Amino acid sequence: MAEQQLGLIADVGGTNIRLELVDMASGERRELRKYLCANYPTIVDAIKQYLSDAGQPAVTHGCIAIACPTNDDWIAMTNHSWAFSVKETQAALGWTALHLINDYTAISMSLPHLKAGQKVQIGGGEVKDGAPIAVFGPGTGLGVAHLANHAGFWMSLPGEGGHVDFAPIDEVDEHILAFLSKKYDHVSVEQLLSGPGIVQMYQAIADMKGEEAKFTDAADISTAGIDGTCPVASATMVQFCKVMGSFGGNLSLTLGTFGGVYIAGGIVPRFIDYLKQSDFRERFEAKGRFRGFNEKVPVFVVTEPQPGLVGAAAYLMQTV
Template sequence: MFIVCESGASAVMGRFVADVGGTNIRLAQETNGRISHIKKYLCKDYATIQEVILAYFAEFPDVTFKAGCIGIACPTNTDTIKMTNHHWAFSVKALTQGLSLDWLQVINDYTAVSMSLPVLGEDQKHQIGSGTADPTGHIAVFGPGTGLGVGHLIHTPVGWQSIPGEGGHVDFAPVDAIDMAILTFLQKRYERVSAEQLLSGNGLLQIYQAIADMNGVAVSCEEPAQVTENALSGACEICVKALNQFCAIMGSFAGNLALNMGTSGGIYIAGGIVSRFIPFLEQSDFRARYLAKGRFKEYVSVIPTYVITEPDHGLLGAAAYLEQHYKG
């Protein structure tokens, strides 16, 4: 749609989508469920979310943005939005007015991620292990990143419906002796140890620290990326053990999601961490721990597990949500 400005110049009426994590915010324009003009910004560089969205708008002076959908890493069930792993906090109503929008929906980032799953092509995901997805079966997705996001998707007569939640904050459930030692190690730091304390970037670092402590080895890595790099190169035995245990714990968590929701449509792993080491994941204890469900091993064995390889799946999901819900 075009409008005529007072100057006589034409302006395009636009819609935008955003994918907001604890570290980065990605923004794009949306048209008929498709995204374009993708830009990435560091959250720490902006005092407020309104500031960075307006900076994005300013890059497209010929577009008048009137609607948007934001997927963000925190609960979104009230007008007040406060991020879990970043300092941004805002009112949805105030942000709508501040951006001069007619319509704005703020959804949990994993609601957005879950909405992307039905539109992913085979070249945008990588299957780990066996299993065949039911095209209309329940789906679950989780993603280690700055935190641990979890989402669910069910098929209804009127289309796909995302079930929001905060599954990354469930209690960590140890399975083997190493898990139990890690739990003991972390209980000295935290009153409560959630799954996110292990399945996140900082979680990988804490697993490494715990395993080093168990083996009486001084730690040499200060960042999760160092642990991953040393594990993949084989330069550090403790790092290899840490990354394998990270994968094993992911497998147990994925299997629990499969049991909770009866996810015959599959379990997906999102986020920016796991897609970096898919070959390692395939050789790790991930799938063995996923299947280690006792009498329900056969139940989960037919449910496929995937790693999402499409980097902009959060934006795709926000676009799918916007397309399905915005009627303006």
């Protein structure tokens, strides 16, 4: 492979598109830029603007991580107006190859490449090289994926794990389930482990304690809960960490993730020290006869600000 062969990687959300160049020989990334999607009629327009701003580099390959299904040639964004054909986009850009992957596929692909400064470990356990990995990310929703290694190649196993049934463990969990069951026919884990989920947990615990639910914003609840200025918010954050632990432990058991369980998303990196002191790890390991199994599995919070770009680069280099 020629040393100068360049790839373009992008991470596209409903608001912004982040783009970067990657040297496909060395893996070196450079020229990170961010653009508002709304400022460009099509994704091709945004990419061409980036290439112009970056000095018209000779790109041959591309990998775009995008927050929508990527199973077909036609890509239609869930939270933005961009819709396009992968083949037509590749032709318009004149590239040798263009790959579209789901945003959580990209995040999962980043995990084996994260260094110590890009993640923080929660509790014990050691990574077993090449072993399966799990990732989940409380944010607007709850993204979930697994990663498996075959003959030195990493394969992302995406799914809809955030929509599995919520399984209560203690009395507080049981009250939350009963409270949310009045609202939903099916109470998924995402209804608790997400920004909206924090609000719903807070409302359920306020109901349990006979208190008024004063907050309506997840950030306000987490702030008041962690600094101890609101007892209901504090109880909410205690329970949020417990539910995360139970759910993460379930992911570990499902695929034997001795490569680690990773927590991504925009919520948890804001309170890593609090998470370390919480009951997260106890719930993660509290699996009866299989406590010893999960005790060996390490857990990390992803602190890398651009895991989607790291993963898109990893995906692209692996396919060339």
